[in-house]
Amino acid sequence: MKKTDTCHPLPLLLFFVAAVLFSVLYMHPVPALLSLLGAVCFLSLYQPIPLREIPYLIILFLAVSLTNPVFTLRGRTVLFFLLDIPITLESLAAGATNATLLLAALLWCRALFYCLDGDRLLYLFGKRAPKTALILSMTLRFIPMLTRRLREIRTAQQGCGGTGAGKLRSVALYFSALVTCALEDSVTAGASMECRGGDLPGRSFWAPYVFTRRDKGITAVLLLFLAGILALTAAGAGAFRFYPALSGIWDAPLSLPFYCIYGLFMLLPALWEAWAHISYARALSRAFPAGAGK
Amino acid sequence: MHPCFTVEGLSFTYPQSISPALENVNLTIEEGAFLLLCGKTGSGKSTLLRMLKREMTPHGTLRGRRLYGDTDIAALDGRVSASKIGYIMQDPDAQLVCDSVAREMAYGLENLGTPSDGIRRTVAETASRLGLAGIFHARTDRLSSGQKQLVALAAVLAMGARVLLLDEPCSMLDPIAAADFLAVLERLHREEGITIIMTDHRLESVLPLCTGAVVLDEGKVIFSGPAKDAPAAIAAAGLEAALPAASRIFLKTGGEGPCPLSVGEGRRYLSRITAGGVLEAQVPNPTSRDFAKPVLQVRDAWFRYHKKDSDVLRGLELSLYSGEVLALLGACGSGKTTALSLMAGLLHPYSGSVKFSCKKNPTAMLPANSGDLFLHDTVRGDLEQAAAHTGRGTEAVEETAAMLGAAHLLKRNPRDLSGGERQKCALCRLLLTDAPVLLLDEPARGLDAPARGELSRILRELARSGKAVLLVTHDVAFAADTADRCGLFFDGKVIVQEDAFSFFTGSTAYTTAARRISAGITAPAFTVDQVTAQLCGRRDR
Numbered sequence A: 001m002k003k004t005d006t007c008h009p010l011p012l013l014l015f016f017v018a019a020v021l022f023s024v025l026y027m028h029p030v031p032a033l034l035s036l037l038g039a040v041c042f043l044s045l046y047q048p049i050p051l052r053e054i055p056y057l058i059i060l061f062l063a064v065s066l067t068n069p070v071f072t073l074r075g076r077t078v079l080f081f082l083l084d085i086p087i088t089l090e091s092l093a094a095g096a097t098n099a100t101l102l103l104a105a106l107l108w109c110r111a112l113f114y115c116l117d118g119d120r121l122l123y124l125f126g127k128r129a130p131k132t133a134l135i136l137s138m139t140l141r142f143i144p145m146l147t148r149r150l151r152e153i154r155t156a157q158q159g160c161g162g163t164g165a166g167k168l169r170s171v172a173l174y175f176s177a178l179v180t181c182a183l184e185d186s187v188t189a190g191a192s193m194e195c196r197g198g199d200l201p202g203r204s205f206w207a208p209y210v211f212t213r214r215d216k217g218i219t220a221v222l223l224l225f226l227a228g229i230l231a232l233t234a235a236g237a238g239a240f241r242f243y244p245a246l247s248g249i250w251d252a253p254l255s256l257p258f259y260c261i262y263g264l265f266m267l268l269p270a271l272w273e274a275w276a277h278i279s280y281a282r283a284l285s286r287a288f289p290a291g292a293g294k
Numbered sequence B: 001m002h003p004c005f006t007v008e009g010l011s012f013t014y015p016q017s018i019s020p021a022l023e024n025v026n027l028t029i030e031e032g033a034f035l036l037l038c039g040k041t042g043s044g045k046s047t048l049l050r051m052l053k054r055e056m057t058p059h060g061t062l063r064g065r066r067l068y069g070d071t072d073i074a075a076l077d078g079r080v081s082a083s084k085i086g087y088i089m090q091d092p093d094a095q096l097v098c099d100s101v102a103r104e105m106a107y108g109l110e111n112l113g114t115p116s117d118g119i120r121r122t123v124a125e126t127a128s129r130l131g132l133a134g135i136f137h138a139r140t141d142r143l144s145s146g147q148k149q150l151v152a153l154a155a156v157l158a159m160g161a162r163v164l165l166l167d168e169p170c171s172m173l174d175p176i177a178a179a180d181f182l183a184v185l186e187r188l189h190r191e192e193g194i195t196i197i198m199t200d201h202r203l204e205s206v207l208p209l210c211t212g213a214v215v216l217d218e219g220k221v222i223f224s225g226p227a228k229d230a231p232a233a234i235a236a237a238g239l240e241a242a243l244p245a246a247s248r249i250f251l252k253t254g255g256e257g258p259c260p261l262s263v264g265e266g267r268r269y270l271s272r273i274t275a276g277g278v279l280e281a282q283v284p285n286p287t288s289r290d291f292a293k294p295v296l297q298v299r300d301a302w303f304r305y306h307k308k309d310s311d312v313l314r315g316l317e318l319s320l321y322s323g324e325v326l327a328l329l330g331a332c333g334s335g336k337t338t339a340l341s342l343m344a345g346l347l348h349p350y351s352g353s354v355k356f357s358c359k360k361n362p363t364a365m366l367p368a369n370s371g372d373l374f375l376h377d378t379v380r381g382d383l384e385q386a387a388a389h390t391g392r393g394t395e396a397v398e399e400t401a402a403m404l405g406a407a408h409l410l411k412r413n414p415r416d417l418s419g420g421e422r423q424k425c426a427l428c429r430l431l432l433t434d435a436p437v438l439l440l441d442e443p444a445r446g447l448d449a450p451a452r453g454e455l456s457r458i459l460r461e462l463a464r465s466g467k468a469v470l471l472v473t474h475d476v477a478f479a480a481d482t483a484d485r486c487g488l489f490f491d492g493k494v495i496v497q498e499d500a501f502s503f504f505t506g507s508t509a510y511t512t513a514a515r516r517i518s519a520g521i522t523a524p525a526f527t528v529d530q531v532t533a534q535l536c537g538r539r540d541r
Helices: A009-025 A029-046 A051-071 A089-115 A118-126 A130-158 A167-195 A213-234 A255-287 B045-051 B078-084 B101-111 B116-129 B145-158 B175-192 B203-209 B227-236 B245-252 B263-274 B336-343 B379-389 B394-403 B419-431 B449-464 B476-482 B500-505 B513-518 B528-540
Strands: A078-082 A085-088 B003-013 B022-030 B034-038 B061-068 B085-088 B163-167 B195-199 B212-217 B220-226 B296-303 B313-320 B325-330 B351-356 B363-366 B437-441 B468-473 B485-490 B493-499
Touching (some): A009 A029, A009 A213, A029 A089, A051 A085, A118 A130, A167 B085, B003 B045, B045 B163, B078 B101, B101 B145, B145 B175, B227 B245, B245 B528, B325 B336, B336 B468, B379 B394, B419 B449, B513 B528
Parallel strands (some): B034 B212
Antiparallel strands (some): B296 B351
């Protein structure tokens, strides 16, 4: 169990939505890098990105950062010519920043769906629409069931020398069998729902998550950070100019506090996860000192 | 005691049916009863069960009265009916509604409009009460069938059910899971006084737990009383084969007094009538077979599903000969079905070999869910396609169906068949592939006693006609009735492989109820007929 999973879904949603939005909105190399750093750190602690996906991410990064200079002819500092197209330092920097933003937003989205699984999403939106929430829960059950049934039917046929029909016809047969099966199951499920009072008026919704004092604290901290970032942005921090020439990263007012607060905000989940990890390990070794019990 | 259900003069006829499904049923069910409804397929036991639940009552003409407490069931308040009377169906999969166990248990309470805090408490209590805490957060589609039935049970108990109506709840479960489920029911009945009314085929394990039984035959109640007195009536209804071995021995030897139901009672009864005298062994002649060349041979097969997984099969060795039925017994998850898939060519060992004496399509496999073999609207559609695949026409279909006694089923929709009828049609499908080896995965699952007997007979006949039949099963009694040879599957391989007589009489634990009853009392025997044959022989002398 990861520490993040113990958190109430509401602050989780607040953080991840803010992280994704910020990543996309600040077209600025420093926040972009900080956001990417935060996402990578958190994911590597929570659920590491599979190694085989890393090449694709790198290709995506290179593709986005290198296409920008080819299509954008703006910028003052020409580095070299590619087939008569002037490649400028500014457009290259803008492309790299864009790619970083995209990658960061992508990874945060992934983290969002890892942490806010079906049941948590259901909870967040279930209070308003209990019927929709129920349908969502039923659908979430149906998809893996149908996939499994399809596999079973196909194996059953293969074990008996195949359907005896052509490939296309076999697919049609599998599909129709699957639909029949789904219809039959839904008749039983309907009866089972009726037996348990599915048509009674006044349905309530069970929220399995308790909004504890700790969750209140977490939400308050998040809101403070959000307010800080927005206030600094309103005061002019976080602005960056790529064209015609790159502005310096310290040019905007209040840059240092902005970077600190923004970076800390993006690293919050990673820091929390790491802190939980370390304190857990320490608590364990305190409770069971090395050599004791031998 | 207060009557829980009162049924007076109840008759019911399904629409477009001439004869009534229930005829003049009179019944009083006390609160706290553990009642078994039994009868052949079509005797009206399921209809009677559905009559007791407002929401499950089928359409049709109903006469007479049915009361829950003092209220007519049709006029029962929706909330009372939903919460107090729980109904569990046969299909563990389809009756679950939600994606996670926690949600499923909360579903009914949400319908009742219980506030969130109340749901949390009730759901937690119910999960602890049924020992489901370990799978509380699990997704329902990852559960085993036994766990699914327990979740379905928990879902109705969480609503506050005081009565449980169960329609063959164990028929899709393996014996271990079924025993666990029944143990939970028994505990709910004993410790919480919950009224339980169920139908089931497995009288061997259910009947000893029940306080009462109702036997139906063609819509009429022919017996209603304590479970101990039921066996004679059940036998009269044509279900003798379904009775516990102890009761069958008792009935066949013309016993007097209370009928034994459990193995322990059976042993006491048997030692009383044999008075300590043990007869000499009558070893039956093993059926002669051609042991020269196996039709299927597995040598030192090792298999795992993924590179990093652990081995499922660990050096499997197996030989199968033409003309025999070989049964592989073993616990759930011991690798039996994997072994079968390996022999069917659906999976391949990473080391070792699976060899056949013939090259072209050597095997045909009956999957655990045999309905999956039928994709068309009629049985005939599927069988004709299978026949065409091996280059034969309609005559082959007719011929095979006639041989298995399934000719009248050809025009039916495969989804409307009963369990036994479906297995027959599925066997037709297998035979039409012309494969010399038939591989069967749990062929007797969910079948009632007459259908099991019929299937057992068909399989033996197929073997006699030269097929090699390999079946894997949990069902010791079915294997004892059917197999020539048996193997015990354990730890990814077949540990013992010997003729059925040595297999079942060589063990006193992993064997049939008849063997457990007779061990040490009569000469070695593992079927009820073998036991009673000795006793009758003794009486003649």
